[in-house]
Amino acid sequence: MKINSAKFMRGIKGDNEILxxxxxxxxxxxxxxxxxxxxxxxLTGIKKLARTSNTPGRTQEMNVFLINDTHYFVDLPGYGFAKTKMKTLEKLSKLLFWYLFVSHHNQKIVLLIDANIGPTVDDIEMLNELETTGKEIVVVLNKIDKIKKSHCKHRLQKLGEQLEGHKLFPYSSKTKVGIEDLVDELLAGEAVDK
Ligand SMILES: Nc1nc2c(ncn2[C@@H]2O[C@H](COP(=O)(O)OP(=O)(O)OP(=O)(O)O)[C@@H](O)[C@H]2O)c(=O)[nH]1
Ligand SMILES: [Mg+2]
Incomplete structure (x- = not known):
């Protein structure tokens, strides 16, 4: 499967008819x-489709992108960044919580874990909570380009143990290693409405 088109639809801060x-x-x-x-x-091959930054807390709303006219990619604010202003943090957590655990939209969840850092306490908590929803979860072990080649096998083995029972996809946004498998996984079939 291939991504042939991607376009930004809108940024939203709560429920919206697009969902x-x-x-x-x-x-x-x-x-x-x-x-x-x-x-x-x-994944889309469009460098500036979504805004990225070295500074954590870049994405502050839900950005919806139409992929191949068949799926939406929903870019969400991140969690676990203590330096974000308290008020902003509260708003963002509310938005995340609502979307993931309250709304009943047809979602497949892609949880990104920095392979170089490994799952944090927040990541494991999120994963456990998500499991209770019954939603389909795909775990991407991102930034594997940052791991020394000689350490990579051992690191992935350890991550496999820590995240046992989950579908794991080692990936690097820099080198795009693993892109075919990941795109196939994301676009295959329809997520089940929960
Ligand atoms: N080496 C390497 N750097 C990466 C990779 N993916 C992302 N980065 C870098 O990590 C930083 C954060 O990337 P973002 O994509 O903005 O992260 P985000 O998860 O969207 O962050 P928030 O919007 O703050 O939640 C940027 O400096 C990226 O260039 C990767 O696979 N390899
Ligand atoms: Mg972001």
Missing amino acids: EDGIPQIAFIGRSNAGKSSLMNS
Whole structure:
């Protein structure tokens, strides 16, 4: 499967009719700075589709992109970044919580974990919470280009143990290693409405 087209539809801060039009949503979540927006750009091949930044906390609303006219990619604000202003943090967590755990939209969840750092306490908590929803979850082990070649096998083995029972996709937005498998996984079939 290939991504042939991608376009920004809109940025939203809560429920919106675009989420109810029946197009399956693939939602990207993860720690701030894990590389959610970069992943979207790398998968679509459009460098500036989603805004990325060295500074965590870049994405502050839900950005919806139409992919191949068949799916939405939903870029979400990250969690776990303590330096974000308290008020902003509260708003963002509310938005995330609502979208993932309250709204009943047709979603497949892509959880990004920085492979170089490994799953944080927040990542494991999020993963456990998401499991209770019964939604389909895909875990992307991002930034594997940052791991020394000689350490890579051992690192991936360890991540496999820590994240046992989940579909794991090692990836790098820089080198695009693993892109075919990941795109196939994301666009195959329809996410089940929960
Ligand atoms: N080396 C490397 N750097 C990456 C990769 N993916 C993302 N980055 C870098 O990580 C930083 C954060 O990337 P973003 O895509 O903005 O992260 P985000 O998860 O969207 O962050 P928030 O919007 O703050 O939640 C940027 O400096 C990216 O260039 C990767 O696969 N490899
Ligand atoms: Mg972002």
